[in-house]
Amino acid sequence: MSGWINSLLAFLALLGRWMLESTQHTGRMILFTGAVFLRLFPAWTRPRLIIQEVYAIGVLSLVIIVISGGFVGLVLGLQGYNILSKFNATESLGVMVSLSLVRELGPVVTALLFAGRAGSAMTAEIALMKTTEQLSAMEMMAVDPLRRVVAPRFWGALFAMPLLAALFSLVGILGGYLIGVVVLGVDPASYWGQIQQQMSPVDDVLNGVIKSLAFGFVIGLIAVFEGYDAEPTSLGISRATTRTVVLSSLTVLGLDFILTAWMFGT
């Protein structure tokens, strides 16, 4: 009997500790977000730093985005052709591939890849700077690390994400063209014509851009926060990078549902 009570008490203690830690973590994140927001515009006094981050975060993620976009487009083209051919509607392949990519897969898959490639790198870099006292050294030189290190990386993520998502969708549409038109013989005029007729620049393209901006915002924020808040040990860095990828991915998927319901819900 006492063993059962002890187990229950241990469970409650564990639950309590977890809730306290989660609340503290959330509180720190809110304070950090406020502090970063105050430095977002002052960070533009050094635009070169932001351009460097767009390069480090965006340009260096190009390969993985282009390859993934190509394969997703190929698969969408193949699956779409198989389904549409049952209804003699293969001429709609172009619009099916492009809508799937621009509205949904482009922003979401890019965001997931971005969290794994760039988000984890940002977290690890900032956490390592903290561990090796580089951030402390900046503070002691009267240089604000939030303005010098964190804000440019956040801007970098915000700029890079919509551009990468657009590129992902573009390469995906080309992949769909390759498999649908070149390999399976769909009429090229139908492929492009349907895209032009059926896709709305506002409802589809703009909403996709808004989604990718929102994903860039949350991934950027989570990545820089987890790096800045990391315990300054090797285990702390490893935990922080893992948290960045897991938290960013789950947040992106949850946010995607909310945004989709808001943008495309009836």
Added chain:
Amino acid sequence: MDSYIQFERVSFSHGRRVILDQVDLVIPRGKITAIMGPSGTGKTTLLRLIGGQIRARSGRVMVNGLDMGRASRSELLAMRRRLGMLFQNGALFTDLTAGENVAFPLREHSRLPEDIIQRIIALKLQAVGLLSAADQMPAALSGGMSRRVALARALALDPELMLYDEPFTGQDPINLGVLLRLIASLNKALGLTSVLVSHDVTEALSIADQVFVINEGRVVGSGSPEDLLVQKAQSPFLQQFLDGVPDAVTGQSETEARNLAVALGLGVPTVPMAEQESVQ
């Protein structure tokens, strides 16, 4: 004596653990002051309090007339521009070359033309004897070289106050000699006020004008190195710390040493185990 830094009944704690307990210190202007004590006694905390990275739980820290507990953000930043700090591991920016590390505070706080910045980099690196390493990345530098580049970076803005956090730890004898000479000569040549946190007794005492010894959050000895040697006679802790005597070695018998070896699994017991158990 003109003081640069004053600690007035300063206390600081991490959670329930008291790091500093009612500490009073006066650090004179233009001198080298060593703060010594065993590891984990709050020496680095003192430096962080001076730099304003943390605030005291109670008491007052005054740096050049500025109350660090009440200083505004802009006052704190202005104070830090007159301060240089050498971190224990150098804390060089790993994505910048040695020269760019030295240029970092200049680029952040001045609008000097590039050719002047290049000349200052050369001057500062020359002062620490590493002009040839200007284009090297920190990963390519040895520990001693990294620390000297970090020293050049700390001196870039011609500070009034230099803080050194364990500058001698892990240095080979040659680098150690170079660092000692540099710290002493820079302090004299530039008229700096230097605060040196260290547990390397011989090295710290050889260059310090004044010494504070801290143990368990309190100042247990202070004065010139000569004063400290006099105080040592009256304080068992000072004697043990300054002479580097490990705990409970004096009078340890051969039997005790053997039993310790047995406990560590490195030897055979002096008394048979059965006999030991019956005694217990």
